[in-house]
Amino acid sequence: MNGPRRALVIGAGLAGCASAASLAARGWQVEVLERHDAPAREASGNPQGVLYLKLSAHGTALSQMILAGFGYTRRWLERLQRGRDWDDCGVLQLAFDTKEAERQAKLASAFDSSLLQCLDREQAEAVAGVALASGGLFYPEGGWVHPPALCHAQLQHPRIRLLNHHHVIALRRIDGLWQAWDGEQLLASAPLVVLAGAAEICNFEACAELPLKRIRGQITRLPLTERSQALGTVVCADGYVAPARDGEHTLGASFDFHSLDLAPTAGEHASNLGLLEAISADLAQRLDTSALDPAQLQGRAAFRCTSPDYLPIVGPLADPAAFSTTYSMLAKDARQVPAIDCPWLEGLYVNSGHGSRGLITAPLSGELIAAWASGEPLPVPRAVAEACHPNRFTLRKLIRGK
Template sequence: GSASAASLARRGWQVTVLERHAAAAQEASGNPQGVLYLKLSAHGTALSQLILSGFGYTRRQLERLQRGQDWDACGVLQLAFDAKEAERQGKLAGAFEHGLLHALQRTEAEAVAGVALPAGGLFYPEGGWVHPPALCQQQLQHPGIRLVTHQEVIELRKVADQWQAWAGERLLASAPVVILAAAAEVRRFDACAGLPLKRIRGQITRLPATVGSRALRTVVCAEGYVAPPRGDEHTLGASFDFNSDNLAPTVAEHQGNLALLDEISTDLAQRLGVATLNPEHLQGRAAFRCTSPDYLPIVGPLADAQAFADTYAVLSRDARQVPQAPCPWLGGLYVNSGHGSRGLITAPLSGELLAAWVCGEPLPVPQGVAQACHPNRFALRRLIRGK
C-alpha cells in the first residue's frame, strides 16, 4: 500500500491511504527486521526477473534511510544445508554474476559470518536486513499522500466515475482510482473474491543480543534465518503455519525457531545463551504472509469476473484462439497483493508497475513479467482448463 501510494504521488496524484490500524505497517510489515534475500531460479523465470529488478529498485530506495538503524547491507548467506540445496546453489552460482552471488566454502563462510557454521553456501554481498516500518513510513512521507488511520473499508461502490469506500453507512473516501493493497483481505471485495490468495502465519522470535552474538556480521539462512543485531536484539524466524488464524505468539513456535537457529549455527546459539532461555518468556511477533499459487504477486487492473468469462468463453473450447473483444475492465480499480515473504523486494517495484498501469506509461518490467503478475492470469487459466 505505501509503495503504491508513493509511486502515484511522485507522478502528481493526490493519494488518500485508508489504514484500519492506528498507524501504518502494523501487520507483516511491522516486523523489526526483514531479510533482503534473492530467492532465484537459474532458468530465468518471470519470478526471477521480477526479483532481480525489484532487488535493485529496493536497494536504491533504502539509500534514503539510516543505515544500521533502518537497514544494513551486511550481506545474506544461504547455507548449503543438504545435497539438494548444494546442487541448486551450484546451478545458481553458474548462472549469475559473481558480484550478485557466489559460493563460499565453509571456512570462507565462517570468516564472512563471524560465527562457526555447519556448511558453506551462497553469499549475496548486496543483501541484508531492513526495518520494514521505516521503509513504509519513508514511502508515506510524500506531501501528496494523506494517511487516515482507524478506517476499515467494508464495501466499495461505483457511482458515476467515482469509487466510494464505505464502512457501513459511513462514506470514508471517494476517488476515480482505487488500489486494493490489503494482502489476503482484498478478497472481501467482489472484484477480488476469485483471486486464489492464501494466508500463511509466520512467527518471529526476538533474542537479546550478547557480547558474543554481536560477532554475527551477516544474515544467515537455512530453513530459517537469523539477522545481526538491530540495536540490542536479533530477529530469528520464521515459522510457517498454513492452518492457524491466531496471531498470538506461541511457545511452541518459539521453540521451533530456536531449533532452526541450532541448525543454522550451534555456535551462535551458544553465544546467545539459548540453553538458558525460557521459551515462555521470549518476545516475538506473528503475522500473515499472503501468497499466490505461482508465488508471483498480483499487480494490475481488475476486470469484471463474469463478463470476462463470457467475453472469452471461446478459450474454453480452443485455447489457440485470439479473441479481439476488449477486456471488460472495472475502470479505475487495481490490486497490489500476494507478495508472500518477498515483499521487501517485490512491493516497491510493483508500486511502479501499478502506477504505470494507472498512468498509461511504459511498464518498468518486461511485458512477460507484467503479464505473469497480472490479476487476469487466474481467470484465463480457469477458462483454458474448462473450469
C-alpha cells in the first residue's frame, strides 16, 4: 500500500479513543470525529468508573473477554497518574445474600488468589475501612478510573487528530473511500472507518439492524467528609461507591430502561442513596446522607449501550441483506460451512455495545479492531472474537429463522 494507512473513528468515548490509539500504534493516521466540544462527554464522562469484573466460573466467552480486558486496561492505566486519573485501591463485591455468597465461593475456587479472594466480614471491613453487613469477593488489582483521563491519554499520539464539533450524519462509499457527511458538508474521508458512537451507530444504515439498547444511568457525587476518608476500596453491591477523587465520592448507578431524558433527577439521587445504605449504613452515616437533600445533590446521567448477550459488538461489518441471502442455506442446515466469501462492507468496523463495563472491554476491543484492520493475529482467542462479532445476530436469526 502506498502512503500511510488512513482511518476515521466516529465517536470519542472509551471505544473510539481506544480504537484510535490501537490503530495509531500500528502506523495508521487517524482522524477522530466527535460531535461534542471534547472527548468523553457522554457515557465515558463520569468522574469515576469502577473496574468491575463480573466473571463466570465456567470460562464463558464473556468471562474470558472481561479477564483479558481487565489485564489490558490495567496496563494502560499504569501510564496515567495514580490518585488523580485512577487508583488501584481494589474492588470489594459484597456477598449480600446466600446466592451471591455461593457464586463468589465458586469463583474463588476457579481463579487465582492474586486476582480475587473471598473475605469474611472482618477481613472485608479491614480492607474497606468502614463497617459492612457481610464479607465479599475482593479484587486487589481493581479500583476506580476517571474515564475522561483514559480517553485523553489514548488520543495523545502524533498520528491522531481529534476533530471536535464534527457530527457525522451519513456515510457514503465512493471510489474505495468512506466519506463522512454532516448534511451537505463532507467532513472527512478514508478507506477505513470505525463506528464508535455507542447506540447512535444504529442511525447508519450498515448498523440499523444491530440490537443495541440504550439504558439511562445516573451517578451521584457525594462530598468527601472527614469520616468518609476512611473508605479504602471501591465497595459494590447493587450499586457502587468509590474512595474520593478530587474531594468527591462517586455513587452509582441507577438503571432506567425507558427514559431518554438526560437531566439528573432527585428521585434517582434518592435511589442511589438507597444503594449506598445497602452497601454500608456506616459509610452512609459517615457521609451524613440523612442531612442531604436529593434535590440539591450533584450528578450526571448518560446512556449505557447494551447488546442482548451483554458482549460488546466489535469487528468488521457485513451488508446485512446480502449476508442473509449469501448464507440462506444455513436456515435449512446450520451445520453447513459454506465456502462463500462474506459480503463485507469493506473497511467498515464497529466498536460498541460495552454496556456497564466499557472500562474493561473497550480498550481491548480497540486492539481487536486494529489487529483485524491490520491483518494481524487477533489479541483474544477465536471463540471470544466470534462471540463479539457484529455478524452474530444476523447469523443467529438465519439459523433460528427469527
